[in-house]
Amino acid sequence: xxxxxxxxxxxxxxxxxxxxxxxxxxxxxxxxxxxxxxxxxxxxxxxxxxxxxxxxxxxxxxxxxxxxxxxxxxxxxxxxxxxxxxxxxxxxxxxxxxxxxxxxxxxxxxxxxxxxxxxxxxxxxxxxxxxxxxxxxxxxxxxxxxxxxxxxxxxxxxxxxxxxxxxxxxxxxxxxxxxxxxxxxxxxxxxxxxxxxxxxxxxxxxxxxxxxxxxxxxxxxxxxxxxxxxxxxxxxxxxxxxxxxxxxxxxxxxxxxxxxxxxxxxxxxxxxxxxxxxxxxxxxxxxxx
Amino acid sequence: xxxxxxxxxxxxxxxxxxxxxxxxxxxxxxxxxxxxxxxxxxxxxxxxxxxxxxxxxxxxxxxxxxxxxxxxxxxxxxxxxxxxxxxxxxxxxxxxxxxxxxxxxxxxxxxxxxxxxxxxxxxxxxxxxxxxxxxxxxxxxxxxxxxxxxxxxxxxxxxxxxxxxxxxxxxxxxxxxxxxxxxxxxxxxxx
Numbered sequence: 001x002x003x004x005x006x007x008x009x010x011x012x013x014x015x016x017x018x019x020x021x022x023x024x025x026x027x028x029x030x031x032x033x034x035x036x037x038x039x040x041x042x043x044x045x046x047x048x049x050x051x052x053x054x055x056x057x058x059x060x061x062x063x064x065x066x067x068x069x070x071x072x073x074x075x076x077x078x079x080x081x082x083x084x085x086x087x088x089x090x091x092x093x094x095x096x097x098x099x100x101x102x103x104x105x106x107x108x109x110x111x112x113x114x115x116x117x118x119x120x121x122x123x124x125x126x127x128x129x130x131x132x133x134x135x136x137x138x139x140x141x142x143x144x145x146x147x148x149x150x151x152x153x154x155x156x157x158x159x160x161x162x163x164x165x166x167x168x169x170x171x172x173x174x175x176x177x178x179x180x181x182x183x184x185x186x187x188x189x190x191x192x193x194x195x196x197x198x199x200x201x202x203x204x205x206x207x208x209x210x211x212x213x214x215x216x217x218x219x220x221x222x223x224x225x226x227x228x229x230x231x232x233x234x235x236x237x238x239x240x241x242x243x244x245x246x247x248x249x250x251x252x253x254x255x256x257x258x259x260x261x262x263x264x265x266x267x268x269x270x271x272x273x274x275x276x277x278x279x280x281x282x283x284x285x286x287x288x289x
Numbered sequence: 290x291x292x293x294x295x296x297x298x299x300x301x302x303x304x305x306x307x308x309x310x311x312x313x314x315x316x317x318x319x320x321x322x323x324x325x326x327x328x329x330x331x332x333x334x335x336x337x338x339x340x341x342x343x344x345x346x347x348x349x350x351x352x353x354x355x356x357x358x359x360x361x362x363x364x365x366x367x368x369x370x371x372x373x374x375x376x377x378x379x380x381x382x383x384x385x386x387x388x389x390x391x392x393x394x395x396x397x398x399x400x401x402x403x404x405x406x407x408x409x410x411x412x413x414x415x416x417x418x419x420x421x422x423x424x425x426x427x428x429x430x431x432x433x434x435x436x437x438x439x440x441x442x443x444x445x446x447x448x449x450x451x452x453x454x455x456x457x458x459x460x461x462x463x464x465x466x467x468x469x470x471x472x473x474x475x476x477x478x479x480x
Contacts, residue, residue, distance in 0.1 A: 009418045009419035009420075010419070012418070013419075013420070013421055013452065013453060014421055014447065014452045014453060015452075016451075016452065040413070040417035040418060040465070040466060041413040041417065041418050041419050043410070043413065044409060044413075044419060045366055046405075046406040046407075046409035046410050046413075047409075047410060047413075048366075048385040048388065048389070049385070049388040049389055049392055049402075049403070049406045050389070050392065050406060050407070050410050051389070051473060051474075051477060052386075052389065052477070053473045053476060053477050054410075054470065054473045057469060057473050058413075058466075058469075061469065102476060105472070105476060106469060106472045106473050106476060107469070108472075109468040109469055109471075109472045110468060110469060155365075155366075155367035155368060155369070156366070156367070156368065159367065159368035159369070159371070159372055160368040160371050160372070160381065167368075167372050168372065192331060192367070192369075193331050193365045193367030193369070194365075195331075195332075195365050196365040196366060196367070197365070197405070198332065198363070198365050200405060201362065201401060201402045201405050202332075202335070202362065202363060202402075203439075204335075205332050205335045205363060208335075209331050209332065209365070212331070236443055236446065236447075237443075239442075274450075274451075275450055275451065275452060277446060277450060
């Protein structure tokens, strides 16, 4: 199947490993991922504080680019914030059709127009539902048996839009992890928030939220994520979490796509495993044991 | 949590405030103060006013108290309150509207959060994409350059992992998205 791939800004910088592993794994699964040309930022979580219209026009610009000269477009965002921002355009225009004219008036300065043909999808939705656990299990060369993986969806992957999973107790990733042979570690906080930009703007509160999440899955071998913001927040602040909790906390935070790649037997380099901050050298050892 | 009372006898009811909160305003009137929003909010514990209190203050037209509340900037946009609200009020979206109002009013005590979000958008206007290093440089310069010290350990980790690279940011000159940003400002009547 063909997809228009929107990596988003993080995947070109701090979340390189997510981009690398997404490309490697999707190609292994036979999905055609074509990166959108000339894409620009969706506005992240900053734009809504600045302008209501810009929060729609920025993602609409990408959707308009994707629609150029094409029929059915599956627009896939791997970053959860990118997914929600693009999806918001679809939803808002459906609720208030007049908005389309205003958005297009803004886009006209670049000679672009958005029609609504592009369908916005989250990478997790594509992996769990278009490909599906069965096809995934069929590709597994090195089952991750015995690896206790805690699934972490984060908030915006399933909220406010929940077309492919439960907004409170999602399980699409659980099914994918089970197909890889892992032992899915129960995570009661799988859809709670990591704090998002609070880690930058309100550090203490952010550290508390991350501590809650890491404590909830103590005993797991690693955590699986599908959002670069979640990954960064859980991965980069474990030193401060250890200080706060008064005991060492060290748990690798992997992208779901990295785990898929490991189970498919892809070379670690293709999966960008060296970019994760908390090292996971212990994982292959555990798998070999 | 210690709750401080708001003295309503000394407050002015701002009639324009509620009406500026369209499209959520009709739904906000339906808030029954059940507190499910507060119970579902991960950062409510750190707020000066809880989400439930904010909605009541909006109903009472207490614009200054609401827009000065640090609760707005503790919302991490996780949509839990929106999901659980039994009245179906788009609460997270309303917080977004309140943030924009507070930014437009130039409320000084929100300077740090506001400067951060501005730094992000200025960088995006400039390059079309986010550049984390440039965002942080803009943020420190606009807020307090000494803040950079607090971020140094994380920055070093990111550099050593090859997650970010150092370059001199281009802070002046024409930007990739100037035309779109200008047009949006024109349409929103800001120019």
